[in-house]
Amino acid sequence: MQGSSGDLEELERTLGDRSPDIMVVLEPPADWVTKVTSGTVGFRVHANPGSHLPRVLALAATKVTSVSFPDGHHLPGSSLAFDVVLDGLLIRVLAVHVQAPTRPGRRNVRDAELRAVGDWARRHSGPEIVLGDLNATPWSSSIERLEDEADPRNSADGFGVQPTWPALAGPVGIPIDHLVHSRDLTVTDRVTGPSFGSAHRSLWVTIARAAPG
Secondary structure, X not given: XXXXXXXXXXXXXXXXXHOOOEEEEEOOOOOHHHHHHHHOOOOEEEEOOOOOOOOEEEEEOOOEEEEEOOXXXXXXXXXXXXXXXXXXXXXXXXXXXXXXXXXXXXXXXXHHHHHHHHHHHHHXXXXXXXXXXXOOOOOOHHHHHHHHHHOOEEOOOOOOOOOOEOHHHHHHOEOOEEEEEOOOEEEEEEEEEOOOOOOOOEEEEEEEEOOOO
């Protein structure tokens, strides 16, 4: 959301229509935490504790555990990690918003944060998901390096190019919002959706257990 006021009513309608297990909102408006706590039925709210400006907001219709907001090892401040059981598997999830490479110095920060994401993925064994605004396209060297070093699969494989930014550009935008996953998981559906007032379209991914072998 990048702190914009957004359209919380549309988000809540979409949550009611789609009934996702988990919805992650990056850089939400400051007042969304209290509003969704009192108004979004069936979803438990996880946000940066004690912060008036939450960097990550997770709305969970299923139980999540081991919630943490890692800020070390060069991971961006907008990071949220948690465990969730989906399709009978315990999955470790990291949601992140990395630096936008708007100038060379910030590009270096972005690349360092993506390396830290790869380090996080290598430190954990078993099913894993990394999702968020990675501020890089799937064909960029930064994302290729992440996939080579951490060995995840990109959820976009087999679904073509699905632009997410800027939202108003529609099909001529670029895909900088991602979900990558370990090879013991598979993607059965992947689409973009409403922006809810953000400059980014939302990304909706359905995950399942991968077939043996």
